[in-house]
Structure formats: C-alpha cells, structure tokens
Amino acid sequence: MAIDSLRGLCTAMDTAALETWRRIEFGRLPGRRFDEASITDNLLFTLQNQVPGLLTYQSNQVQERDSGADWEW
Numbered sequence: 248m249a250i251d252s253l254r255g256l257c258t259a260m261d262t263a264a265l266e267t268w269r270r271i272e273f274g275r276l277p278g279r280r281f282d283e284a285s286i287t288d289n290l291l292f293t294l295q296n297q298v299p300g301l302l303t304y305q306s307n308q309v310q311e312r313d314s315g316a317d318w319e320w
Contacts, residue, residue, distance in 0.1 A: 251298075251299045251300055255297070255298055255299075256294075256298050256301065259293065259294055259297040259298050260294065262293075262297075263289075263290050263293045263294060263297075266289075266293070267286055267289070267290060270285075270286070270289070271286070283317075287305070287317045287318060291303055291305060291318060294320075301320060302320065303318055303319065303320045304318060304319050304320075305317070305318045306318060306319075
C-alpha cells in the first residue's frame, strides 16, 4: 500500500522532529539519557503509527557500521 497522504507524512515528520528536539534537551539534564538509538527507535515508531502505508527498514548495528544508514523508507 502506498502512503495515503504526503501532507500526512510531512505533518507526522514535523511533529516527530519537534518532539525529538524536546527529548534531546531532556536527555541533556543530569542523570538523564536519550541517545541516538533511542531517537531512531522513537522516530520509526511514531512515523509508522501515524503514516499509513509507510514502509521502513531499520539496519542492525553491523549494517549501520558498514553502510552508515540507520534506516530507510
């Protein structure tokens, strides 16, 4: 199935970006942590749940080391 709406994709990505920056700021507080793996996992979860038809592939650590890609869509 194709993505139902590019507008929906853009909205979901904008919302996810804002939320990610909030979480990054939270992760900078003493005793808190929000690292790259957490960011990727949260972004993919959010986008897949908010954008019907969006297909993603998340690389494992070995694939990421070799290719540099976290994920593709």
